[in-house]
Amino acid sequence: MGRCPFCMASTMPEDVICFSCGRVISGASGMKARGRREFRGSSTRGAKRKETPKMAAAQASGPRSRRAGAAQAGIRQARKSSMKNLFLVGIVSFVFLFTPAQMELVEMISDLEAEVMNQFKSGREYPLEASYTYSRTYTIAEDNDPASGGTPGGDISFKRQMAIPFDRTSKSVMTEHFSAESGSGPFASGILQDIISVKINSEGEDIVIPLDGSSRSRESAMTLPSGNLVYWPAVNSGEDSCPHTRCIIWEGTVSDGGTYTLVAEVEVEGKSWSWWQDSSVYSDIAGKTWGVNVDNSGTFSDIQSRAGGTYWNDYGKNSQWYFSSHRNEYLINGDDPLIQLTALDISASIPGELSDNAYAFARAAFDFLVEKITYNPNADINPISGSECIETSTGDCDEVSNAWMSLMRVKEIPTWYEFGILLNPYNEKWEGHAWANVMLPLSEGWCADKGITVDSCYILGEVDVVNNKWLLHTPTAVTDWIEVADPTGDLIDSAYRGWAFSISNGGRAMYSSAIDTVGSPDYSGGKYIVTVDPESF
Numbered sequence: 001m002g003r004c005p006f007c008m009a010s011t012m013p014e015d016v017i018c019f020s021c022g023r024v025i026s027g028a029s030g031m032k033a034r035g036r037r038e039f040r041g042s043s044t045r046g047a048k049r050k051e052t053p054k055m056a057a058a059q060a061s062g063p064r065s066r067r068a069g070a071a072q073a074g075i076r077q078a079r080k081s082s083m084k085n086l087f088l089v090g091i092v093s094f095v096f097l098f099t100p101a102q103m104e105l106v107e108m109i110s111d112l113e114a115e116v117m118n119q120f121k122s123g124r125e126y127p128l129e130a131s132y133t134y135s136r137t138y139t140i141a142e143d144n145d146p147a148s149g150g151t152p153g154g155d156i157s158f159k160r161q162m163a164i165p166f167d168r169t170s171k172s173v174m175t176e177h178f179s180a181e182s183g184s185g186p187f188a189s190g191i192l193q194d195i196i197s198v199k200i201n202s203e204g205e206d207i208v209i210p211l212d213g214s215s216r217s218r219e220s221a222m223t224l225p226s227g228n229l230v231y232w233p234a235v236n237s238g239e240d241s242c243p244h245t246r247c248i249i250w251e252g253t254v255s256d257g258g259t260y261t262l263v264a265e266v267e268v269e270g271k272s273w274s275w276w277q278d279s280s281v282y283s284d285i286a287g288k289t290w291g292v293n294v295d296n297s298g299t300f301s302d303i304q305s306r307a308g309g310t311y312w313n314d315y316g317k318n319s320q321w322y323f324s325s326h327r328n329e330y331l332i333n334g335d336d337p338l339i340q341l342t343a344l345d346i347s348a349s350i351p352g353e354l355s356d357n358a359y360a361f362a363r364a365a366f367d368f369l370v371e372k373i374t375y376n377p378n379a380d381i382n383p384i385s386g387s388e389c390i391e392t393s394t395g396d397c398d399e400v401s402n403a404w405m406s407l408m409r410v411k412e413i414p415t416w417y418e419f420g421i422l423l424n425p426y427n428e429k430w431e432g433h434a435w436a437n438v439m440l441p442l443s444e445g446w447c448a449d450k451g452i453t454v455d456s457c458y459i460l461g462e463v464d465v466v467n468n469k470w471l472l473h474t475p476t477a478v479t480d481w482i483e484v485a486d487p488t489g490d491l492i493d494s495a496y497r498g499w500a501f502s503i504s505n506g507g508r509a510m511y512s513s514a515i516d517t518v519g520s521p522d523y524s525g526g527k528y529i530v531t532v533d534p535e536s537f
Contacts, residue, residue, distance in 0.1 A: 123468075123529040123530050123531035123532065124425045124426075124467065124468065124529065124530050125425055125527050125528070125529050125530075126272065126425060126474040126475075126476065126527060126528060126529075126530060127272070127474075127475055127476065127521075127523040127525060127526070127527050128271065128272050128282075128284055128285065128475075128525040128526050128527065128528060129269075129270070129271045129272070129475060129523070129524070129525030130268075130269070130270050130271075130475035130476055130521055130522065130523055130525075131267075131268070131269045131270075131521065131522040132267075132268060132476075132517060132518075132519075132521035132522065133265055133266065133267045133268070133517070133518040133519060134265070134266055134268070134421075134430060134478070134515060134516065134517055134518060135263055135264065135265045135266075135515070135516050135517075135518050136162060136263070136264045136266075136513065136514070136515055137261065137262075137263050137512075137513070137514045137515075137516070138160050138162075138250065138261065138262045138263075138264075138511075138512075138513050139259065139260070139261045139511065139512045139513075140156065140158050140160070140254050140259070140260050140261075140499075140509065140510075140511045141254060141257075141258065141259040141260075141509075141510040141511070142154050142155070142156045142254045142255055142256060142257055142258055142259075142507050142508065142509065142510070143257070143507075143508040143509075143510050144256050144257035144508075145257075148508075149508055150257075150507075150508045151505070151506030151507065151508065152256060152257075153255075153256050153505050153506070154255070154256060154503070154504070154505045154506050154507025154508060155253060155254075155255045155256075155503070155504045155505050155507050156253065156254045156255070156501055156502075156503055156507045156508075156509045157251075157252075157253050157501065157502040157503075157504075158251060158252060158253070158254065158499065158500070158501050158502075158509070158511070159249060159250070159251040159499070159500040159501075160249070160250045160251070160262070160498065160499055160500075161242050161247045161248070161249050161497065161498065162247055162248045162249075162250075162264060163242070163244075163245050163246070163247050163419075163480035163481055163495070164198060164209060164211075164232065164245070164246045164247055164248060165193070165195050165198070165266060165268070165420070165478055165479060165480050166193075166195060166246070166479070167191060167193060167194055167195055168191075168192045168193035168473075168479045168482075169189035169190060169191055169192060170189045170190040170192060170273050170275070170287055170460075170473075171189045171459075171460050172437075172460050172482055173482070174189055175188065175189050176188065176189060176456070177189040177190070177290065178290070178450075178452045178453070178456050178457060179452065179453045179455070179456040180451055180452060180453070181451045181452065181453055182451070187290070187452070190271075190273055190286055190287060191271075192270060192271060192273050192473050192475070193268065193269075193270045193475075193478065193479055194268070194269040194270065195211060195266065195267070195268060196267035196268065196269060197211070197265075197266070197267045198211065198248075198264065198265070198266050198267075199264070199265045200230065200248065200262060200263065200264045200265070201262070201263050201265075202224055202228070202230065202250065202260065202261065202262040202263070203224045203225045203226055203228070203260070204225070205222070205224055205225070207222055207230060209232060209248060210232075213246070215232055215233050215234040215237070215246070216231045216232050216233070217231060217233050217234075217237070217240070218231050218233065218240040218249075224252070226252060226260065227252060227253075228250065228251065228252025228253070228260060229249075229250070229251050229252060230248065230249070230250050230262075231248075231249055232246065232247065232248050232249070233247075233249065234246075242494060243490060243491055243494040244481055244484070244491040244492075244494040244495045245480070245481045245495070248264065250262050255507075265518060266478075268475075268478060269475075270475030270476070270478075271286060271475050271525075272285045272286065272472070272473060272474055272475055272528075273285065273286050273287040273472070273473040274286070274287045274288045274291055274471060274472050274473075275287060275291045275292060275440075275459040275460075275461030275462075275471035275472075276288065276291045276292065276293065276461075276470060276471040276472070277289065277290070277291035277292060277293045277296070278291075278293055280533060282528035282529075284526070284528070285472075285528070290450075290459075291459065291471065292359055292440050292442055292459050292461075292471070293359060294354065294357060294359050294360050294363070294535075294537060296442055296443050296446040297357050297358050297359030297360065297440065297441070297442065297443060298358055298440070298441030298442055298443045298444070298457075298458075299356040299357065299358060299441070299443075300356055300358050300361075300411055300412060300413070301356070302358070302441035302443070302444070303316055303358065303412065303413065303414065303439065303441050303458075304316075305441075305454065305455070306439070306441045306454070306455060306456075306457065306458040307439070307455065307456070307458065308455060311414035311439040311458075312412065312414055314414065314416075314485035315409075315414035315415060315416055315439075315485060316409070316412040316413060316414040316439075317412055318409070318487065319333065319334035319335045319409045319410070319412075320332070320333050320334070320335060320409075321333075321405070321409065321487075321489075322489045322492050323489055324382065324383070324385075324489075326382035327382060327383075327384065327385060329385055330385065331383060331384070331385045331386065331402045332385075332386055332402050332405045332406050332409060332415075333385060333386065333387060333406050333409070334406055334407075334408075334409030334410040336385070336386075336387040336406065338387045338390060338391055339386060339387050339390070339406045339407060339410060340410060342368075342390055342407060343365070343407050343410040343411070346361065346364050346365050346368055346407065347361065349364060350364055350537055351537055354537055358411070358413055358440050358441060359440055360537055361411055361413070362408060362413060362438060362440060362463075363470070363535050364535075364537070365404060365407040365408070366404060366463060366465060366470055367534040367535060369390075369400060369403055369404055369465050370465060370468055370532060370534070371534070372390070372393055373389065373390075373393055373394060373395055373400050373403070373465070373466075374393060374394045375394075375395070375396065375400075375466050376394045376395055376396050376399075377396070379395065379396035379399060383396070383398045383399045383402065384399050384402070385399075385402055385406070386399070386402035386403035386404070386405065386406030386407070387403075387406065389402060389403040390403050395466075396466070397433050397434050397435060397464070397466050397467075398417070398434035400465045400466050401417070401434060401435055401436045401463075401464075401465060403465075404436055404463065404465050405436050408438065413438065413439070413440070414438065414439040415436050415437065415438050415439075415463075416436070416437050416482070416483040416485070417434055417435075417436065417437070417481075417482075417483040417492065417495075418434070418435050418436070418437050418462060418479060418481070418482050418483065419433070419434050419479075419480050419481045419483075419495050420433055420434075420477060420478045420479045420480040420481070421433055421477075421478045421480070421515055422467070422476065422477045422478075423476035423477075423517070425476070428517070430515035430516065430517070431515075432515075433464075433477065435462060435463065435464035435465075435467075435469075435477075436462070436463045436464070436465070437460060437461070437462060437463070437482060437483070438460070438461055438463055438471075439458055439459070439460055440458060440459050440461065441457065441458045442457045442458060442459070444457075459471070462477075464477075467530075468530055468531075468532050469530060472530065476521075480495075481495050483495075498513065499511055
């Protein structure tokens with residue numbers, strides 16, 4: 001049995017950490033136990049600080065040699081140095097305790113502690129920054145094999161639309177994050193998604209899609225060798241366009257066993273961004289300084305005084321949203337009895353002094369769903385409502401988003417969809433994805449302290465419940481469309497739409513879509529881990 005060199009508690013030979021004082025006594029491997037706070041108590045009776053058994057024996061018998069005497073002198077000198085160090089520490093501590101530097105130091109230590117502890121928890125890993133190219137491959141074929149249900153001589157007229165991704169900022173697509181009261185403003189938005197190029201190839205033809213917003217109508221479409229067409233019309237410019245966003249349309253005819261393929265390659269540069277100001281947010285993630293939390297959040301009523309009330313008028317005050325003809329109900333419904341009851345339970349879990357705190361309710365609802373809902377990888381192509389998601393405790397990305405947004409509508413917190421694709425951090429595969437956006441107000445006091453106009457003092461953040469991303473953008477999530485308010489739901493229907501067919505002469509369509517990474521992504525900026533940590537109020 002040995003002794004800890006710091007507190008003199010008894011230790012076993014295999015111990016790498018002192019389970020009495022918590023100090024590492026044998027290399028860095030003890031940090032794991034320390035991070036888990038696995039401290040087993042051990043007796044320290046009779047121990048004295050700064051004095052080992054050998055030192056005590058030497059003092060009792062006196063120096064037995066010149067070497068021993070020198071050792072004793074060294075001990076005395078060490079004691080003097082220790083007293084000096086202790087005196088200096090006392091002065092520094094006094095300075096920090098009685099100056100504004102104290103708060104800065106405490107915050108710095110808190111951030112460091114949270115960051116270190118997060119490394120010991122399981123979670124999903126994301127890059128701080130990323131540069132990569134991904135491809136979308138679309139294939140259409142006419143099956144003329146009777147053995148598989150096909151008919152010789154069949155014809156398939158097809159149309160495939162693909163949203164053209166765009167530059168996304170920390171405030172949706174706006175270039176201004178906040179407006180300044182005077183002098184220093186405005187506060188520029190951060191670029192979260194920068195689209196470098198979009199190129200397509202079909203039938204050996206290479207086509208570069210312009211990123212300046214220009215369009216090409218069906219009448220002036222690029223004609224492929226087969227006679228099939230490629231064009232990128234203006235948004236909502238008629239029958240041959242995409243109502244919801246700028247897109248590429250590939251259309252044509254495939255006959256009697258024929259096959260056609262179109263590949264679109266998109267080069268992207270992106271970075272992580274947090275709209276949440278909290279010590280648990282990895283320190284190198286941009287945006288957190290200007291983020292929202294329970295302390296600087298505005299109230300429910302503040303929502304109507306931000307952005308001229310636009311988001312409240314477009315979304316917040318509309319308790320029912322997106323009627324599904326397939327389900328014959330609103331998928332986002334703040335009036336649903338189960339949603340109302342769930343919102344009441346969530347409100348009851350929040351301290352009374354935070355009863356009108358917009359952030360507190362939004363975060364509590366997020367934590368509730370993260371714990372309650374199990375992801376359903378085999379969900380039906382037609383999404384279920386938020387109420388059914390909560391009732392069955394299961395759902396996929398858009399269905400869990402429906403649940404969270406339904407709860408937000410109870411409190412008139414504006415929420416809406418964001419559609420795109422996501423690189424799964426577990427299997428490195430791309431998936432179609434949908435998540436929520438939210439508008440949360442910052443308090444008038446915080447806005448005034450930062451010199452920000454009240455009207456612009458709010459965040460437009462991303463909330464991805466199924467991936468435990470709270471007010472966080474990760475660069476391997478590509479945005480294709482951010483919802484534009486439309487009570488009819490037609491724009492959302494358009495965003496869900498992909499293939500369209502017209503079949504003649506007994507034809508049978510066989511089609512597929514795939515998303516892949518081209519080459520190796522550049523994650524040179526480093527990575528961080530997002531863990532499941534419910535917030536306590």
